[in-house]
Amino acid sequence: MSAVPAQSFAAPHAGDILLSVRGLKMHFPVYEGALFRKVIGYVKAVDGVDFDIRRGETLGLVGESGCGKTTTGRCILQLERPSAGQILFNGRNLADLDRNQLRGIRRHIQVIFQDPYSSLNPRMKIGDIIGEPMKVHGTEPDAAKRDRRVRELLHTVGLNPRFADRYPHEMSGGQRQRVGIARALSLQPEFIVCDEAISALDVSIQAQIINLLEDLRDQFNLTYLFIAHDLSVVRHLCHRVAVMYLGRVVELAECDELFDNPMHPYTRALLNAVPIPDPEVEASRPHQVIQGEVPSPINPPSGCVFHPRCTLAVEGCKKAVPGLRELRRGHWVACTEV
Template sequence: MSDVVLETRGLARHFPSRHGAVRAVDGVDLQLRRGETLGIVGESGCGKSTLAKLLVGLERPTSGSIVVRGRDTATLRGAEMRRSRRHIQMVLQDPYTSLNPRMTVGDIIGEPYEIHPDVVPREQRVRVVQELLDVVGLNPDHINRYPHQFSGGQRQRIGIARALALKPEIIVCDEPVSALDVSIQAQVINLLERLQREFGLSYIFIAHDLSVVRHISDRVAVMYLGKIVEIGQDQAIYEQPTHPYTQALLSAVPVPDPRLRGRRDQIVLEGDVPSPVDPPTGCRFRTRCWKAQGVCAQHEPQLEMRPRSPHPSACHFAEVRNVIRRY
C-alpha cells in the first residue's frame, strides 16, 4: 500500500537467559499508515517497550523484518542504519532520565545535527534549535539552560523537539505521558496532535492508560505476552472488543459516571501472567481465559477476521462483548 510508512512482518526479539529464551516480542505483524496514530496497549511486561526499541533500531530483531520507506531496516548496518534513523525517531518515557543533565537544552536538541551534519549547516543550528523550542511551546531564549531548570512537562517537550530535529516521518512514543501529572498529560497530548497536523507525522503511541490511547489513536493494537491479540479502529476496539483479554482490560478502566458503574461488566482475571520463557501452548491467554476449551491448548489462534468479530482477533471464540452495558 502506498500510504503505509512502516510495516513489520513476523517481528521477534528473544533474549537468552539461564532458563531459555525470553520471548519479549514473538511474531508481530503491524502496518502504520501516513498521518495515522497507532496505539499499542497491554499490561506491563507484554513487550510494548521492546517493540518500540526494535522499531527505532535500539534492539536488533531475532527474526522478522521492519520495512521503512521500502527498506528492511533490520538488515541495515553502520552508515545505512544511521541514515534510516532520520525517518523514525523516538520520544522516551521518563523526561527526568532521558535528557543528559550535563548538556544544555540547545546541545540536547542539536545533537542529532552532530550525527547527521548534512541536515543543517553548523552556522544555522542555533537558529533551528530555537525554532524547535518555539514549535513545542518553550521559550527560545532558554536554549542555554540545563534540564534541571525545567519541569517534567517542559522536559518532555524538549524530548519531543529533539525527536523533531531530523524532520522524521514516524515518531515512536513510548509511554510519553505516564510520568506526568494528569493536567500536564493533556497538554503534551494536545501538542503531539498539533504537531501531527502541522508536519504530517505518523505515530506509534505506546501506553498502558487506555483513556489516553483512545483519545489520540486512530487504530489500536492490543498486546499480550509478545503478540498482537486484537487490532482495529479505536472506536471498534473500545465499543466492540472481541478478544477476552481486551474485554478484561477495558473492564478495569475506571468509570467516572456513577450511573454506569452498576451496569459494569467487571471481569477479574484469575492466575498470574505466564512466563515469556515458557508461554502456554496454543493460545497464550488460555490459562486465564473463561472461554478456554481444548482447541485453545492445541492450536494457536491467528490474528485474523472471525465470523463474529468486526476486526482481526486472535481468539477461536472471538465475539463482541460490551463491557459497559448502556440501557
C-alpha cells in the first residue's frame, strides 16, 4: 500500500513528505443530447500534475481561472475521483482506501473555502457549525466538552466565544471566514487546503486573515496548500510556489527563487501583469502585455499548451509536451527554451 515515488518534486531542505501528487488527471466528460446522452469530449481540467509538500510547508498553487488549481485541491480532498494519477498522504495512496479508511484520513485533511457566505449553513448556529465535524467524526461525543472546545476554537481564531450562539448572517465576511477556519481546525488536522481563502475579503480584512493563517501554522505545525490568484499574497505567505496553466504545472520553485528569477515565459508574463501599488514604480516598469486568452481545456493546443501565446515558442513546442526539468536546485520548469 505504501509507495514512494521515484522522482521527487520536494523542497531541497529536510523534513518528511506529507503529500505527494503524481500524474494527477481530472477529465470531466462533456455530453451532447438530452435523451440519448453521449460523451462528445472531455474538459481536461487537470492534465498531469506532480508536486510534493513537506510537513510544515506551505505550497502556493497559482494560476488564472480555469487552470485547474481548484480542481487539484478538490481531488486532494477526495471531493472528485481523479481520472488518473496518485495522491499519497503520509505515503498512503488515497485511491486504494475503502470508505472507512478514507474517513479516518479525512480528519487530517481539511479545507477553508473562498466564499464565507455560501460555505456556512445559514440555519445553523456558529457553535453547531464548528462543532459538527467533531460530532460526525466522533472525536468529541460529549456535548458539554464539545461546547467548551468550540469556545476555545473561537478564541483561537480571534472571535468572542459568545459568537457560538449567533447565526452566520449576523457576522461580517471577515468574521465568517474566521468561523470557516475554526471549523477546519476543529479536528486538529495536519493538512489544510486553503482554496482562495482570502479572495472574497476586503483589503483591510485580508491582512487580518493572512496573519491569522500564519499564526495558526506556527502554533499547530500545519501544512497548507494555498490556492490563490493573488501573487503578492502568495509571495508573502508561501514557502514554495507551483504555477499552473491549463491543467499543468509549468513552474515549481522556492518562493523567493520563483519571484526573483522566474523562468517560464508564462510565469514571467503573470508577474509582469500584477500592478504594484506605487505610481513611481509603475511608471518605470515596462508593461508588456501578454496577448490572447487562455484556450479551451476541451481542445487544448498540441504540445506545450502555452505555445500559441508564447514569445519564445519554436516549431518543436507544437509537438512535444515539455516535462518539468530541474534547472536549478529545487527549481523545476516545464519549458525547453529557457
